[in-house]
Amino acid sequence: MSYLITVFDLTYSLFHFFLFVVTLLVLFAILRLFIKKTVPLLLTFLLFIITGAAAFEFSHRTTFASVVPDGTADPDNVESITVTDLDEEEGVHYAEIEESEVIEDILDHFSGLNLREQQRSRPEDLQYLVQIHSEENYSFHLTENQLDGRLVISEENHLKKLDQLRDNNDLQWEEF
Secondary structure: OHHHHHHHHHHHHHHHHHHHHHHHHHHHHHHHHHOOOHHHHHHHHHHHHHHHHHHHHHHOEEEHHHHOOOOOOOOOOOOEEEEEEOOOOOOOEEEEEOOHHHHHHHHHHHHOOEEEOOOOOOOOOOOEEEEEEOOOOEEEEEOOOEEOOEEEOOOOOOOHHHHHHHHOOOOOOEEO
16 A cells, blocks of 8 residues: 555656646746847746745745644643653553643744645654644644644754653653
8 A cells, every 4th residue: 555655646746847847848938939048048047946946945834833723822722732652662652731831831842843834745653642722622743854744944853842741750641
């Protein structure tokens, strides 16, 4: 089954690459109608490519606060947070956190994350599942590089706080 998924992913990527190349060729042909000299044509074409790449890169950036539904990440609205450690070697464990200081600390840690949207991203090697319980419940999976399929582009270690909680002996971790 994973072989079939890999083939579909490759086909999906090749289709988008082919679509991109065709778009560039059409753009070049249209520019060629208006600009007859080679150097200005190539410079204009290069300018279009750089501008398009920059717009594409920055349009897919987001933050944790914009991903979470309004009010869900507000510590005043959160009743509890359940953190599930998905480590298969040691077993799956979870902890229910109800202390407002710890909840605020966790939410502050995640609120600083910068993310990048990814097409057809499938998280692998899930490390944590975090469930925020408030008026609107919200949950997300974390891996070493991703938060719910979005690439984490922040410099800080986004798993650090959860790793500290996992090592905290004051929390009651229960096995699933």
